Amino acid sequence: MTLPFKVVAFDMDGTFLQDDKKYDYHRFNHVFHRLQDHGVQVVVASGNPAQILQQYFTEYTDQLTILAENGAQALERGRQVLASTLNxxxxxxxxxxxxxxxxxxxxxxxxxxxxxxxxxxxxxxxxxxxxxxxxxxxxxxxxxxxxxxxxxxxxxxxxxxxxxxxxxxxxxxxxxxxxxxxxxxxxxKPGINKGWGLTQLLQRWHLTADDLIAFGDGDNDLSMLQLAKYSYAMPNGN
The missing domain is CATH 3.30.1240.10 (Hypothetical Protein, Haloacid Dehalogenase-like Hydrolase; Chain: A; domain 2)
Known part of the structure; x- marks a missing residue:
């Protein structure tokens, strides 16, 4: 089966995480490896700093991309490939x-x-x-x-x-x-958001927004939801 997307990006709080700030590890592990089998890039897209995001995915940091700080910083397989700081x-x-x-x-x-x-x-x-x-x-x-x-x-x-x-x-x-x-x-920084960060990553991977599926729940997710061809807002979203 061929998937219609090549990159999946998801927010953390209110989207991926449960109310207790945890997630179903076994379910994620199953889905993650299925996505890998199809060559899909997995992006954790959050307003949170990279240090806490890496703690959530200690077993996967060398296999996925963390887009932290609302798109201002990206770590691809543990290596920083994007950083845009404030004046x-x-x-x-x-x-x-x-x-x-x-x-x-x-x-x-x-x-x-x-x-x-x-x-x-x-x-x-x-x-x-x-x-x-x-x-x-x-x-x-x-x-x-x-x-x-x-x-x-x-x-x-x-x-x-x-x-x-x-x-x-x-x-x-x-x-x-x-x-x-x-x-x-x-x-x-003006213009720096999750949509911008994902755009930089897509260009790096020689892909487009048509290859992206995104999930989010907050105002800081709007830019990536608007960017992605396939986008889903959570029922609890604001």
Missing amino acids: RNKVHEAVAFLQQDLGIAPALSGSKQGYFPRNTSPEFMEHMGFYYPKHVIRDLLPLPADDIFQISMLVKDDAVPGIKTKLDTKFHGELDITPSGNDSIDIT
Whole structure:
């Protein structure tokens, strides 16, 4: 049987993972090897940092591709093949605005590790600490000597639209502001999203969007769902 697609990309939280942040390993193992038999590339496409995604797939990191940081970083079979980081001046400006004007303590996702502010709440630590097993707590300004992929913050769902509007008004398209589900908002480089990252990978593999099937549930999945010829939004999607 010939499959109509050559690349399958899926989001993690709210799509692939169960509510307890786990997945059916035996079922995935069966499907994964069936896809491999058909020569299909498997892409884990998430807003999360690569470090936590690799922990989910320790037995598969040398066989699949991880598209992390909402498309800003890609690891193909464990080797980085794509990295697009934020402008440092914009990171400084965004962190200052969040902390001083909005009273929000953000997390910085760096190429080396995550960075959390000193005044972080227990709720923030529990949530963000899960996604950044490797992190340090420090003053975010001046910025750490690291390349920053994205800025993330924990915001109650009912406050997300208002915070997004304030950030959009402040930065006028100089930064992309995207709700990513789980009461969080991500700030990324303009034009850098899962769709962009997948486009780079497709070009690398000499394939097109017609060869792609994608699954997602959140606003940060829209770009890849719109890109893929075959796309599926989860029933729990927003």
